[in-house]
Amino acid sequence: MYLNNIEIQDPNRYIHIAESSLLPMLKGALYYTLPLTLITFCIGIILALLTALARISNIKPLQWLARFYVSIIRGTPLLVQLFIIFYGLPSINVTINPFPAAIIGFSLNIGAYASEIVRAAILSIPKGQWEAGYSINMNYSQILRRIILPQAVRVSIPPLSNTFISLVKDTSLASLILVTEMFRKAQEIAATTYEFLLLYTEAGLLYWIICFILSLIQQRLENHFEKYVTH
Known part of the structure; x- marks a missing residue:
């Protein structure tokens, strides 16, 4: 009697669900995960x-404003930031659609975290580079643009690449503010098929494949810049 009440799942059903x-x-x-990653990363940078x-300027109000921005973003969860933008702002009559809300939230988050990478990269350049620029009558912006930033870019490529790959995974949080990205699609299909383990595992594999491809690109970029520096 008990065995007759057990629903025996057809393996072909799992295959069909996974394929469909x-x-x-x-x-x-x-349409959503990759564009959201690219747009927010560019704005964030x-x-x-x-x-x-x-942060490195001599203008105190700018320093304080930048420190406050970095502190508040790094000191609060990304999910809370997204909820404030999408669910909180409508309470003061500011309504933002899901995708733009995700762009704002992720861009602000990436901007704060990546700023520490960029700042460290700029500060890693020897002060003699600045002095050499001033010695040939270059101004601050010229030295920054022509000497410091090109070197800082090479230094910051590995950590910024890791940030980009992490952002791909973090975009799954956009599903909680109704952005129909990849994980949101998995949730919608799982809600109708009740195969949560199968669908979430499939989504996880897709994220892994995307991140694996990006890690290969990252490795090639690092090798390219390493050869550029050695030559």
């Missing part, structure tokens, strides 16, 4: 550079 869910999840990655320059 692959395309929607890939579309979620192509701009914020990081501006914040790093403010």
Whole structure:
């Protein structure tokens, strides 16, 4: 009697669900996960550079503002930041659609964390480089643009690449503010098929494949810049 009540799952059903869910999840990655990663990383790097320059400037208000920004972003969870932007701001009549809200949240987060990488890279350049620039009558912006930043870029490539790869995984949090990225698609399909383990495992494998490909690209970039420095 007990055995008759046990539902025996057909293995072909799992295969069918995995195959039919692959395309929607890939579309979620192509239309939302990857664009969200690229857009927020680019905006975040701009914020990081501006914040790093403010931190090392001699203008005290800029230093304080940059420190406050970095402190509050690094001191609060990313999920809380996303919820404040998407669910909190409507209480003061500021409503932002899911995808732009995700861009704002991730960009601010990346900007704060990457600013420390950029700042450390700039400070790692010997002061003699600045002095050499001033000795040939270059101003601050010229030295920064032509001498310091090109060297700082090479120093910051490995940690910034790691930040980019981590961002790919972090975009799964956008599913909680209704962005239909890859993990959100997995959640939607799992809610109708009740195969949560299968769908979440499949999503995890897709994230791993994407990050594995990005790690190979990162390695090639690091090798390229290493050869450039040695030559």
